[in-house]
Amino acid sequence: MRVHLVDGTYELxxxxxxxxxxxxxxxxxxxxxxxxxQTLIGMLEGGATHVGxxxxxxxxxxxxDLYPGYKTGExxxxxxxxxxxxxxxxxxxxxxxxxxxxxxxxxxxLAAVAASAASDARVEQVIxxxxxxxxxxxxxxxxxxxxxxxxxxxxxxxxxxxxxxxPPASIPDYLALTGDSSDGYPGLPGWGSKxxxxxxxxxxxxxxxxxxxxxxxxxxxxxxxxxEILRERWNDAVLFRLLATLRTDQPVVGVNEIEYRGPTxxxxxxxxxxxxxxxxxxxxxxxxxxxxx
Numbered sequence: 601m602r603v604h605l606v607d608g609t610y611e612l613x614x615x616x617x618x619x620x621x622x623x624x625x626x627x628x629x630x631x632x633x634x635x636x637x638q639t640l641i642g643m644l645e646g647g648a649t650h651v652g653x654x655x656x657x658x659x660x661x662x663x664x665d666l667y668p669g670y671k672t673g674e675x676x677x678x679x680x681x682x683x684x685x686x687x688x689x690x691x692x693x694x695x696x697x698x699x700x701x702x703x704x705x706x707x708x709x710l711a712a713v714a715a716s717a718a719s720d721a722r723v724e725q726v727i728x729x730x731x732x733x734x735x736x737x738x739x740x741x742x743x744x745x746x747x748x749x750x751x752x753x754x755x756x757x758x759x760x761x762x763x764x765x766x767p768p769a770s771i772p773d774y775l776a777l778t779g780d781s782s783d784g785y786p787g788l789p790g791w792g793s794k795x796x797x798x799x800x801x802x803x804x805x806x807x808x809x810x811x812x813x814x815x816x817x818x819x820x821x822x823x824x825x826x827x828e829i830l831r832e833r834w835n836d837a838v839l840f841r842l843l844a845t846l847r848t849d850q851p852v853v854g855v856n857e858i859e860y861r862g863p864t865x866x867x868x869x870x871x872x873x874x875x876x877x878x879x880x881x882x883x884x885x886x887x888x889x890x891x892x893x
Contacts, residue, residue, distance in 0.1 A: 657700035765797025862887030
């Protein structure tokens, strides 16, 4: 079997900004929610049998306690913000496993379930649907891969290496040095993608990097200054790596619990309230193993 894990927060943003506004029967905007549901049904029609979705029920997480500059929900369009809970309700009504995260982030849930599923001998492949750089650390050969909807590319371990210049296991170290603007931490001054990949492709993790550039086997531009900054800002680097490291120790369900068994009785009325009754018919057709016409 293949396990399909979806970043519901990313999908909600993608559909909110990628399509025209559309309201439900009560005149509330539900276009993004309906768009995500349509995407999930499309995956099921394409043969997906085991699907799970993680969302950031609360944007803030334990990482905000570690670093005040970490991303928050500030600035999110209120019309988008109020669709988060509606998305979770809709995914559950569709009958797809949903994990609304509070203390940790959706990315942590995806990482935890991916690791658990990959340890199951029945699982041929785990596919994580998100372009987020931090999820690249979860990739394992061809067994756990990342799918970027924007580029329509599947990224395995070799492709992660080609894209970032470091293997998946070094992604948290890489982000510690380069920063991640989407998550709100800056990385270290002077360190960019080229210097980080050059050093980490040789040493793997921050602790293995010699303190003096004179002892480095690689010579990125400005190596002496880079080594000095790493020494002086060591605590920041370790903190940023902690922010970038996904928590795979979260309680997770087994693959049996994410097998799709069909929509609940509430889904038909929900789809009708969006003016998209065909979504209900399509979900039923998937359950019966019949093509939707």
